[in-house]
Amino acid sequence: MSDSVVLTVLLPVRNETMNLRIMLRILRAVLTIPHEILVIFDSETDSSIAVVEEARASYPQVRPLLNKIGRGVAGAITSGVQATRGERILIFAADEVGPVLAIEDMMALMDGGAEFVSVTRYAHGGRRLGGSIIGRLLSRTANGLLGAISGMGLSDATTGIKLFRRDDFTRLTQGTSSVGWSIAFEMAINAQLLGLKLGEVPTISIDRLFGGKSSFQLVSWVIGYFGYFAMAMRRLPRAGRPSVQIRIPPGM
Numbered sequence: 001m002s003d004s005v006v007l008t009v010l011l012p013v014r015n016e017t018m019n020l021r022i023m024l025r026i027l028r029a030v031l032t033i034p035h036e037i038l039v040i041f042d043s044e045t046d047s048s049i050a051v052v053e054e055a056r057a058s059y060p061q062v063r064p065l066l067n068k069i070g071r072g073v074a075g076a077i078t079s080g081v082q083a084t085r086g087e088r089i090l091i092f093a094a095d096e097v098g099p100v101l102a103i104e105d106m107m108a109l110m111d112g113g114a115e116f117v118s119v120t121r122y123a124h125g126g127r128r129l130g131g132s133i134i135g136r137l138l139s140r141t142a143n144g145l146l147g148a149i150s151g152m153g154l155s156d157a158t159t160g161i162k163l164f165r166r167d168d169f170t171r172l173t174q175g176t177s178s179v180g181w182s183i184a185f186e187m188a189i190n191a192q193l194l195g196l197k198l199g200e201v202p203t204i205s206i207d208r209l210f211g212g213k214s215s216f217q218l219v220s221w222v223i224g225y226f227g228y229f230a231m232a233m234r235r236l237p238r239a240g241r242p243s244v245q246i247r248i249p250p251g252m
Helices: 018-030 048-056 073-083 098-111 133-150 166-172 182-193 218-239
Strands: 007-012 035-041 062-066 088-091 116-120 127-129 162-165 198-202 204-206 244-246
Touching: 007 018, 007 073, 018 035, 018 048, 018 098, 035 048, 035 073, 048 062, 062 073, 073 088, 073 182, 088 098, 088 166, 098 116, 098 162, 098 198, 098 204, 116 182, 127 133, 133 218, 162 166, 162 182, 166 182, 182 218
Parallel strands: 007 035, 007 088, 035 062, 116 198, 127 204, 198 244
Antiparallel strands: 088 162, 116 162
């Protein structure tokens, strides 16, 4: 299978059961290209492991992976990249069902020349529903300021759903982030600073559609993301505003 894998989907999880079970069923139905799914967890006692083992019986593209680099999303993603078989890597969240429908369009943008592709909840018909009201407000405000003041080309740099090439990972991550999904924000900033061709696909995001406990923590989120926000405000204006390829799915 290693020679035929085109796309690797990385799913960092922490005790996901219902969301992960549904997500794997949807990915199996939607993805038609040769692919693999790496479900990455921090602990061998994580309840997600049982869901992965259950799914593997009928979906052999799914693999469990223990994160041995450092607890949290950044370590999980780095572990996944090191274990991947695909040339293209998609970071995804197990509780984000809506953006699954954007994967095909994200791949199409990369086929057309984009080198770093993001979904957007805030432009071109994209929407964000559910989740913390404060979290939604902070995210929308931060992305709006980034676009208006710093010249960030992506309208939703903070979303965790990003598609990139495996060979670009090291230069997209100059360090590691320990707060939630802020590593994806770091990657978006670095992609623009590196001059990579950017792409964006609108999506309708519904936070934790099937329940479970969110890992969002207001204070740590603000502290963790502020450093990258300040870096973007300081460095992106010198890089200039890039052109961004947009692909809008039918019906958006």
